[in-house]
Amino acid sequence: MTQTGPFNPQTARRHRVGRVWSALFLGAIIIAIIALGALLYNIIDESFGLAAIENRVDPDSLAIEGVPLEDLSKEQLTEILAAHVSAGLLRRFENDQPFAERDRASVYALVLERVVEPQIQATWSLTDSLFRREQVLTEAAEKYPQAKVEFRSWLTPTFLRMPQSSKPELAGVRTAVLGSLWTIFITIALAFPIGVGAAIYLEEYAADNLVNRIIQTNINNLAGVPSIIYGMLGLAIFVRGLEPLTSGAMLGVVDATTANGRTVLSAGLTLALLILPLLIINAQEAIKAVSNSLREASYGLGATRWQTIWYHVLPNALPGILTGTILAISRAIGETAPLVVVGASAFVALDPSGPFSKFTTLPIQIYQWTTRPQDQYRSLAAAAILVLLVLLLSLNATAVLLRNRYSRSV
Amino acid sequence: MTLTTDHAPALSNARPATQAATRLQKRLRLSETLIQGFLFLCGAISIITTIGIVYVLGRESMLFFASPEVTLVEFFGTTRWQPAILQFGIWPLMNATFMTSAIALLVALPLGLSAAIYLSEYATPRTRSVLKPILEVLAGVPTVVYGYFALSFMTPLLRTIFGANTVEIYNTASAGLVMGILILPLVTSMSEDALSAVPRSLREAAYALGATRLETAVKVVLPAALSGITAAFIIAASRAIGETMIVAVAAGAGPNFTFNPFKAAETMTGHIVRISGGDLSYDSIDYNSIFAIGLMLFFMTLTLNLVSNEVVRRFREVYE
Numbered sequence: 001m002t003q004t005g006p007f008n009p010q011t012a013r014r015h016r017v018g019r020v021w022s023a024l025f026l027g028a029i030i031i032a033i034i035a036l037g038a039l040l041y042n043i044i045d046e047s048f049g050l051a052a053i054e055n056r057v058d059p060d061s062l063a064i065e066g067v068p069l070e071d072l073s074k075e076q077l078t079e080i081l082a083a084h085v086s087a088g089l090l091r092r093f094e095n096d097q098p099f100a101e102r103d104r105a106s107v108y109a110l111v112l113e114r115v116v117e118p119q120i121q122a123t124w125s126l127t128d129s130l131f132r133r134e135q136v137l138t139e140a141a142e143k144y145p146q147a148k149v150e151f152r153s154w155l156t157p158t159f160l161r162m163p164q165s166s167k168p169e170l171a172g173v174r175t176a177v178l179g180s181l182w183t184i185f186i187t188i189a190l191a192f193p194i195g196v197g198a199a200i201y202l203e204e205y206a207a208d209n210l211v212n213r214i215i216q217t218n219i220n221n222l223a224g225v226p227s228i229i230y231g232m233l234g235l236a237i238f239v240r241g242l243e244p245l246t247s248g249a250m251l252g253v254v255d256a257t258t259a260n261g262r263t264v265l266s267a268g269l270t271l272a273l274l275i276l277p278l279l280i281i282n283a284q285e286a287i288k289a290v291s292n293s294l295r296e297a298s299y300g301l302g303a304t305r306w307q308t309i310w311y312h313v314l315p316n317a318l319p320g321i322l323t324g325t326i327l328a329i330s331r332a333i334g335e336t337a338p339l340v341v342v343g344a345s346a347f348v349a350l351d352p353s354g355p356f357s358k359f360t361t362l363p364i365q366i367y368q369w370t371t372r373p374q375d376q377y378r379s380l381a382a383a384a385i386l387v388l389l390v391l392l393l394s395l396n397a398t399a400v401l402l403r404n405r406y407s408r409s410v
Numbered sequence: 411m412t413l414t415t416d417h418a419p420a421l422s423n424a425r426p427a428t429q430a431a432t433r434l435q436k437r438l439r440l441s442e443t444l445i446q447g448f449l450f451l452c453g454a455i456s457i458i459t460t461i462g463i464v465y466v467l468g469r470e471s472m473l474f475f476a477s478p479e480v481t482l483v484e485f486f487g488t489t490r491w492q493p494a495i496l497q498f499g500i501w502p503l504m505n506a507t508f509m510t511s512a513i514a515l516l517v518a519l520p521l522g523l524s525a526a527i528y529l530s531e532y533a534t535p536r537t538r539s540v541l542k543p544i545l546e547v548l549a550g551v552p553t554v555v556y557g558y559f560a561l562s563f564m565t566p567l568l569r570t571i572f573g574a575n576t577v578e579i580y581n582t583a584s585a586g587l588v589m590g591i592l593i594l595p596l597v598t599s600m601s602e603d604a605l606s607a608v609p610r611s612l613r614e615a616a617y618a619l620g621a622t623r624l625e626t627a628v629k630v631v632l633p634a635a636l637s638g639i640t641a642a643f644i645i646a647a648s649r650a651i652g653e654t655m656i657v658a659v660a661a662g663a664g665p666n667f668t669f670n671p672f673k674a675a676e677t678m679t680g681h682i683v684r685i686s687g688g689d690l691s692y693d694s695i696d697y698n699s700i701f702a703i704g705l706m707l708f709f710m711t712l713t714l715n716l717v718s719n720e721v722v723r724r725f726r727e728v729y730e
Contacts, residue, residue, distance in 0.1 A: 018624035022532055028524035029541055032598075035591045036548050039555070042563040197452030205446055206453070219456045224645070224715040225708065226652025228679050229463060231686070232704045236466040240692060273459050280456070306445050334552025337654035337679070341686040363554045363655075370558045370659055378562060385555050396550055 043389075046382035047154045050129040052140045052147040053169070056117035057084070069111070074104040077111050084115040109162070109170070118169045121147050123375045154383035163349045164365070168376035173384050175348050176365035179264065180333060182352050183361055186268025187275065187332050192325055194272075195279035199321075202280070203287040204309055223277035231341030234270030239343055248356030262343030265355040270342050271335060275328040282324025286317040319402050326399040330392050336363040362388050467708055470701030477695055485702070491665040491681075493696050502665040503703065506675035510586040510657055511650035513671060517590025518650075519643055522597025526639075529598070530605035531627040549595035557659030560588035565660065568672070576672050580662035583671035589656050593646045600645065604638025605631055609729045637725035644718035648711045654679040678703050 059069045064076055072080070078099055082090055093099070093110065112118065121144045124136050129151065140149045162172025198219075206212035239261035244250040246261040246269070290313050298308040314321075344364045352359055362384060369381035474480060479496040488499030525545070529538055564584040569577045577583070608631050616626040632639070662674025663684055676684070682700045690697055 014622050014625070018622040021624045021628075022528070025524045025528035025532060028521040029528055029545075031521055032525060032548060032591070032594055033544055035594075036544060038563060039551065039559050042559055043555075046562065194452045194455055197449045198456065201446075201449035201453045205449060212453075215453045215456060218460055220719070221712065221715055222456055222459060224648060224711060225463070226654070226679070226711055228652065228654045228682055229467070229704055229708050232682070232701060233459070233463050233466055235686065236470065236701075237462055276459070277456065304439060304442055306442050330550065334550075334554070336552065336554040337658070337683055340658075340683050343686070363552055366558065367554050367655065367659065370554070370561060381558055382562075385558060388552065388555070392550060392552070393547075396546075 043382045043385050045125045045127055046379050047126075047386055048129075049126045049152065049379070050124045050133070050136055050140075050149055051152040052121040052123075052144045052149050053152075054119045054121055054144065054147040056119075057115055059116050062111075062115070069116075070108070074102075074107050077104065077107045080115060081107065081111050089114070105161075113165075113167065113170055119167075120152075120169050120376050123152070123379050154379045155386050159383055160387070163351070164347060164360070165349065166347075168374070168380055171380055173362060173365060173387055175351055176360050176362045176384070177387070179344075179348070179352050179359040180361040180363075182264045182355070182357075183267045183271060183339075183359060184329060184333055186265060186355060187271040188325075188329060190269065190272040191276050191279055191328070195276050195325075195328075196283050196321060198276075198280045199283035199287055200309060200314075203284055204305070204313065219277045219280050223281060227274055227335055228337040228341060230270055230274040231338030233273065234266055234338060234342040238266040238269050246356075262345065262358065263356050264352055264359040267339050267342055267344065267359055267361070268355070270338050271332045274335065274338060275332045278331065279325060279328045282328065283317070283321045286320025286324060287313060289320060290316045319405065323399045323402045326395055326402070330395045330399075333395070334363055334388065334392060336361075336367055339364055340367070362391075463708065467701050467705040470698050471705045473693070474695065474698035474702045477698070479695065489667045493699060496695070498699060500678075500703070500706065502667040503676060503678045503681050504706075505667055505669070506582060506657075506661065506665075507651055507677040507679070509582045509669070509671060509675065510589060510653075510661055510677055511647060513583060513586025514589035514593060514650045514653075515643075515647060517587055518593045518597050518646055521590075522594045522642075522646070523601050523639065525594070525598045526601035526605055527627055527632070530602050531623065531631065545595045545598055548591070549599070551592075553592060553653065553655040554659070556588050556592050557655045560584045560656055560660035564588050572672065578662075578672060578674050580660060580674035581672045582657075582661050582675050582677075585657045585659075585661035586671065588660065589650055589653055592653065592656065593649050596649060597642050597646045600642035601635070601639045604635040604642065607638065608634045612729075634727055637722055637727070640725075641718040641722045644714050644721065648714035648718070651714070652679065652707060652711050654683055658683040678707055682707075 062069045062080055064072060069080075081093075097106075099107070122140065128136055137149060140147065159172045160177070161174055162170060163175045164173075165171040198215075202212065202216060202219075206215070238246050243261035246263050246266045248263070248265075294312050294316065295308055298312045303311070339361055344360050345358045348358055348360045350357075366381050366384045366388065369377040369384065372378075475482060475485070480498050485498055485500055488497070489501040489505075490497040490499045491502045529541060533541065561584075564587055565577070565579060565581065568581070568584055568587075612630055612634060613626050616630040621630070657677040657680040661680055662676050663680070664674065664676055665681065666673060666675040668675055682703055685696055685700050
């Protein structure tokens, strides 16, 4: 055919251009995947690795009759402690909590902290520890001749059990995790009923009038407000304005550790307001998805509006509502900025005991460790991030499972 | 279905014909009204929240501007922010916010849109089902983790590439690049929704005219989805401006009026976090100043969100 002549070269060129661009489009996704990979690699790389540890007293020298330090009984540990620290310090420990009431773990922790006093002089990343091991060892031997170089995992069961400490070797995330759990508990208790209630109102009751349109638009806009603004709202209203309530003074239960209104309760209230728009929008989607024939069948049988909602709409929308709620909660768990503004404490070594305690949360702990210049804190932050990511991942996996089950049943 | 027990009375009531039915209608059911009232209150809480935000930010900002040390002209007209010596010019903070956001958008918009085009126009359902969860994981990582990533990975990387002398330990480039990764999934998922909403018939018409896949995607599908994509871009900008933890960790802790992305500079959000994280006494000028910054932030993001809604509403192409 004569006509194909002039077209052919152009067609080939067009297809070539198409191939180049499709590679570019795919490249964008690959870049995103590489970024995710780099993020995970970076965190794992910092969480494990060689560390040069110097002990003030060699733990082997503390062994009694061949029994190593970590297997000694509480009484033996107390004796070691008494032998190595001053009488005044011992009295202070006794005053904090009598030794008779302390459990073995807490005495062991004291012995480690006050007698052995391990100090991490330097840390190396996992990559260095694995592939440049010899160089690291010679470097360590030169710089820290006293220190023992050993492979250290920062993420250990001890790390989960120990409270925050001023010594990075002994610090853990216990207070932070408990603080997060308390805060999230309050957040859910408030946000879930209110969020679902608002969604029911907007989907099932609200007539198309001005007030309801304003509510709907307003919820959509609130979802786009930066989280730090909620923090400022919480600071001005909950921490400052409602201080008698949030500090527990109104109920006569002021916690000994409380710093004014900067409590778990204030944090929970702030986060509840923050995730409310998200929760309402998700719940609305779930309620919308319930087919109208169900409602009509229920009305047809003489059920009232609420009976219809309670017995037919809600049970059918529940998996969707729960999925949305879990996603909103995982957002709240990772939220940092508003809680810094509301006044999370920089250093909390005591477990939160209720809604009126001072608090810190896992992301805030990560933030504080990240902003310290020393390497050890970098590793602590990485280990805490792993804890946070595992927590979030399991929550999200639950949401995905729920969603899959739900979409199959419809 | 487990209708039986609870609805049996309702069924037997309905039997004695129309009279009973009309009586049922007239009877005021107190519990139903109460429930409806409670649910309305739940909805109204969102209004109260908005009023609360505007009131709190407005009131404290008024106090800030009413204090003798501060004037509106100084606030918007000077380039030094040093509360210690009572200098309150917003521009260093605004400038840093614009710099980090611009860098983030430079990363996120082209990459996000490309990824969206690939997912919606090229990928097989199987590939999509693998790739989408990865993007969702990226979107689910808390921002403080990205802050850590910026400080302990991106900054050293930039320092190796450009030299440790040019790149400071805290810099806006690193924060901006990582923020770009953070908002990339948002751009992708919103753009992909817009692209997928374009009806198949348009694509098929283009193919029938001999267009290649690229030509169909770029010249037919993309223009048809333009309103949704624009909205995605605007929302992304709003997210970037309000993003806090990455810049608080990696961009620097001191207001600095500079256009050099390798220098440290504190953003508006970063400043709020640093000031409120320290010892803050109520009604001090520091306390009030962060609310003035917050008010600016609120208006900037609100405007962007409203514009994005308006774009969707006005320019959306509706297909049958």
